[in-house]
Amino acid sequence: MSRLIGRLPKVGIRPVIDGRELGVRESLEVQCMDMAKAAAKLIEETLRFPSGEKVECVIADTTIGGVADAAACADKFKREGVEVSLTVTPCWCYGTEVMDTDPLTPKAVWGFNGTERPGAVYLAAALAGYSQKGLPAFGIYGKEVQDEGDQTIPQDVSEKIIRFAKGALAVAQMKGKSYLSIGYSSMGIAGSMVDVNFLQDYLGVRAEFVESVELLRRIDKGIYDQEEYKKALAWTKENCKEGKDYNGDEAQKSAEEKEKDWEKVVKMTLICKDLMNGNPKLKEMGFGEESKGRNAIMGGFQGQRQWTDYQPNADFTESILNSSFDWNGIRQAYTFATENDCLNAISMLFGHLLTNKAQLFSDVRTYWSPESVERVTGKKLTGIAENGIIHLINSGSTTLDATAQQSDAEGNPTMKPFWDISEEEVQKCLDNTKWPAAIFEYFRGGGFSSQFKTKGSMPITMCRLNLIKGIGPVLQIAEGWSVELPEDVHYILDERTNPTWPTTWFVPRTTGKGFFKDVYTVMAKWGANHGAISHGHIGADLIALASMLRIPVNMHNVDENDVFRPSAWSGFGEELEGADYRACDNYGPLYGFK
Ligand SMILES: C[C@H](O)[C@@H](O)[C@@H](O)C(=O)CO
Ligand SMILES: [Mn+2]
Numbered sequence: 001m002s003r004l005i006g007r008l009p010k011v012g013i014r015p016v017i018d019g020r021e022l023g024v025r026e027s028l029e030v031q032c033m034d035m036a037k038a039a040a041k042l043i044e045e046t047l048r049f050p051s052g053e054k055v056e057c058v059i060a061d062t063t064i065g066g067v068a069d070a071a072a073c074a075d076k077f078k079r080e081g082v083e084v085s086l087t088v089t090p091c092w093c094y095g096t097e098v099m100d101t102d103p104l105t106p107k108a109v110w111g112f113n114g115t116e117r118p119g120a121v122y123l124a125a126a127l128a129g130y131s132q133k134g135l136p137a138f139g140i141y142g143k144e145v146q147d148e149g150d151q152t153i154p155q156d157v158s159e160k161i162i163r164f165a166k167g168a169l170a171v172a173q174m175k176g177k178s179y180l181s182i183g184y185s186s187m188g189i190a191g192s193m194v195d196v197n198f199l200q201d202y203l204g205v206r207a208e209f210v211e212s213v214e215l216l217r218r219i220d221k222g223i224y225d226q227e228e229y230k231k232a233l234a235w236t237k238e239n240c241k242e243g244k245d246y247n248g249d250e251a252q253k254s255a256e257e258k259e260k261d262w263e264k265v266v267k268m269t270l271i272c273k274d275l276m277n278g279n280p281k282l283k284e285m286g287f288g289e290e291s292k293g294r295n296a297i298m299g300g301f302q303g304q305r306q307w308t309d310y311q312p313n314a315d316f317t318e319s320i321l322n323s324s325f326d327w328n329g330i331r332q333a334y335t336f337a338t339e340n341d342c343l344n345a346i347s348m349l350f351g352h353l354l355t356n357k358a359q360l361f362s363d364v365r366t367y368w369s370p371e372s373v374e375r376v377t378g379k380k381l382t383g384i385a386e387n388g389i390i391h392l393i394n395s396g397s398t399t400l401d402a403t404a405q406q407s408d409a410e411g412n413p414t415m416k417p418f419w420d421i422s423e424e425e426v427q428k429c430l431d432n433t434k435w436p437a438a439i440f441e442y443f444r445g446g447g448f449s450s451q452f453k454t455k456g457s458m459p460i461t462m463c464r465l466n467l468i469k470g471i472g473p474v475l476q477i478a479e480g481w482s483v484e485l486p487e488d489v490h491y492i493l494d495e496r497t498n499p500t501w502p503t504t505w506f507v508p509r510t511t512g513k514g515f516f517k518d519v520y521t522v523m524a525k526w527g528a529n530h531g532a533i534s535h536g537h538i539g540a541d542l543i544a545l546a547s548m549l550r551i552p553v554n555m556h557n558v559d560e561n562d563v564f565r566p567s568a569w570s571g572f573g574e575e576l577e578g579a580d581y582r583a584c585d586n587y588g589p590l591y592g593f594k
Pocket of ligand 1: 304339363394529
């Protein structure tokens, strides 16, 4: 069940048709409506929301042969909460008379590749109309000619329909929600200085600000679910075992002090959940305003410093919120950034909305060349790590799902949507995580950090949204793999850093040229200290989503054939990257103005 206020967006399917009666329209009614039903079936059988709900499609009541039908369809879509539109047809139709003219609805058009009727001709005419009217639309056209009665959806068409629908639903889900900033600037990290106008203009997201002192107020006044707290503390004691205390004797806290820290960090977690999405229990307790929450689809905790100089850090809170489980069982992960890095929270949210999976928040900490690894460990890097690795590690906000203790059908390490995760897998994630006392030099107020390493090798994608003054937002994407180093190599390298934090060793896919020339260059070109990492190779989905949001992509290692953007982008030139920049600049932010 979605934690957010309001209904989930629906996908509207628009079967358009040649309006000429006395034969033409009548001969196409069944095929046209069947295309719409096939598209709806594909989407509903393939996609779900991160909260687990199924995606619902709404098909126009009739085929759309002219503006009256188009208006009736738009009216139905409005009533039904449709926020994405897919137009389908096997034949010629009257472009501007049947188009979806809603400027805020991400839209695509699928023209059946059959020659009995000029479906592709309509597709081109429709896309020309959308381009001429400044309403970018995705064009979908299968490579192989299909026979007139063929109601199957070819693989290439299916892939584009799903890629479009995933990105479009992500756009629709963000609109009207909040980013919850608990505290503000963290250690001068620019991404933590929340850019309210960017959130509003590009994502339709409002920034909500709550001072960190609110956590103390609620802790001191007992403004949290007392019953849940008891359950949470007991679960935590049972499942979150302290690791080695790396602090010197003089900085180590006593067992009693650590007990107090555990109690506080559990309360912090309950309170951050309540701040994000409210809690009806608080109303029963007489805290009506606090029971409402901030309708936050993502959030961030400043933490460092001030709070962490005085209070236990939020690593436990951030780790548990970003995981697909807690004391209440297996559930949708939150999207919650440490160091209040809002830009990384957005990057995590893109990954979460596109995959329905929990996300990693990492410092892009160290590039290790094969030579340096051999120098300090005496061992050679092998396999896909042989040309160098990047150490991804940050206190806090990395999901425990990133222990990679979940398995796919073949038994390989993976990360799954919460509804596919078993209790046993949850326990393995917890059993492979230790919670050493927070390192005193950084976290004077104490607390605990999640300590684990990502097991085995998984396909992963790191992305990062950056703000470049004068251009605005740009997105960078690096597909690659997590790798597990031999224990002795991992230990030596990890001990040189902050071994109390979670580690993922990352090997980006390199191409030998440009920004992906080699592993070193990928890190050198990374635009900030943080990256958001998602399971799977989702670069093409991120590229499609970015184009819907008018955010240019400045770096990616996705095969050019998988780059899918609105057809109008072609009007900005053949060289895809420059065209992307020109198109995004031309259209400007979805909800704002340049
Ligand atoms: C050293 C700082 O306190 C840490 O927070 C650092 O590792 C960071 O994560 C900075 O992004
Ligand atoms: Mn960091």
